[in-house]
Amino acid sequence: MASLTRRKTRSQWIGRLAGLLGCVCLLAAGAGLWFTSQRDPHIERQPVVMEADLRVHTVSAPARQAPNTVEAYYPLEVGRYWIYLRHDAVRGTTTEVERRIVRRERRDERDIYFFDDGTVAYREGEKVFEIDPEGGVNVVLADAPPPSDSYVYRSQGLHIEKEIGSRDTVLEAHSRRYENCIQVVTHFRRAEASEVMSYASYYSPGIGLVGREIWPRSGREPTEVLLAFGTRKL
């Protein structure tokens, strides 16, 4: 009789323990769902404020090793797009514009990428040559060629010099943070003139151009800020 009572009591306790465990599991499941809904990573595009907001910091120690290849700083692939906010200080206008790679063509053993605005770009060595429809040439480089640590060329009557400023720049633009950006400072002047204008471009690894501003900084708005980017593929 006593053994039967003990057995009955034991089985009751096991049942209660199982029920308690079930309740605890239900509570844990509810807490997990709530926690997941709280940290649901909705990547939404920030509302477009027609104001080029760009903050640039140069950190002393890079967070991680920055790449030296131009493929990393200017990824070229069909479907990739960038939306920029361009501020024209001369005209006083701010324009939102999208650039998109729409086609790739293989010619003379190199890939030529076509943008929707008529620009063509191709990679040659550690440089990307970007040619706009008017024939202007922009060279993107991830590493300054020795020994002068700059790349100089002449195009459309302009004498243009590109040099690497820093490799560990952090940019904050429209609530986004871009780390390990490379700063490329461009000095240009008319070929027969000596007055030099400069601007700095910032390229983020895996993204491309994220910002451009007059150099040296004068407190004015940047000329170009990245709003959104991505790849559209069918």
Next chain:
Amino acid sequence: MLYTYFAVLCAVLCAVSAVAETATTRVVAVMSDGVTSVQLEAGTAQGLQPGVSVEILREGEHIVHPLSGAVLGVPQEPVGTAEVRRIDNGRAVAVMTKTYSTPRIGDMVEFEPMYPPSEEKSEESPAAVAQVIERVRGLEKDIESYQKTQKTISAYPVFAQQVWDEMGAIKSYLVTIDERLIALEAQQGEDRQHLAQALREERGGQDAREVTIRYDEDTDVRLQIAGKTLVISVENDSLHLEEIAVDTATAVSLDDVQENAAGDWAIDYGSLDLDFDGEFLESPWVLGGIFVFIFGLTGIAIYIIKRRYDDVMGDLDDYDQDFSDEDFDEDFDDEFEDDEFEDDESDGRYGAR
């Protein structure tokens, strides 16, 4: 694009400030006697003087357009900088002050020309020449003022033309909107007709059933069911429909119903903020939550089954125990003998009471 911006900047720059010009020449000889020096093709006449700093560049392979083959630019590798020390036979000799690579004959040289100040002529101009100069200056002023006036006048037609073009664009835009509205109205009418026809066909093709609900004396609500179609009609017009206040946090309004690009209908549940697509299920937290939820339900089910089992088995055990107990047999016998059965002496036989 970008170079248009650069060109505008350059133009402004040139208009605002006086720009120092640069000139170019070539290296014609390279001398290396301890110190590397170069002989340049230009001399005093081209603006080279002792002390002038020059930049030596080497042109590389031309930048050509990948499609048209047009030459668009020339890379210029910096070779170094040099300082002009003397002028020999109309050619400047410069000593390298900074060297990136060894200079070669044919390298390009850039410099800012400096000319010695010209000697002022002290001769007095004749009176006639002075008059002519005065007249020319007056004419120059007149021309400048005329050009300014001409610019102002010529700007008005351009502005008027721009306004006219803008108005034309707005007009065409309005016409387009009007046409689209008309087309939309026509489309809406067609859709209504199609819907009514579809309802009629569906109702006519199948056995329609009809239910009339009498709400009160003046109100009859008729429900007509045919296939998958339910038509609700109010026979009398005294039925008032009132909107029920719905919690805005969970209400699904018709505005949230959006047609997606694929043509399917999707409902945006607004503030519920639950996205049950693939990413939601891929989250380890969600998978863990689902697993724990199932485990919990299983535990509760086990608990209930176990409890029920214990109840049943407990009763059976009690029954067996009572049945097998010796006292039970004795009591049973006693009861059987004393209470349950009595000797019916009158009849001489046992009978159940």
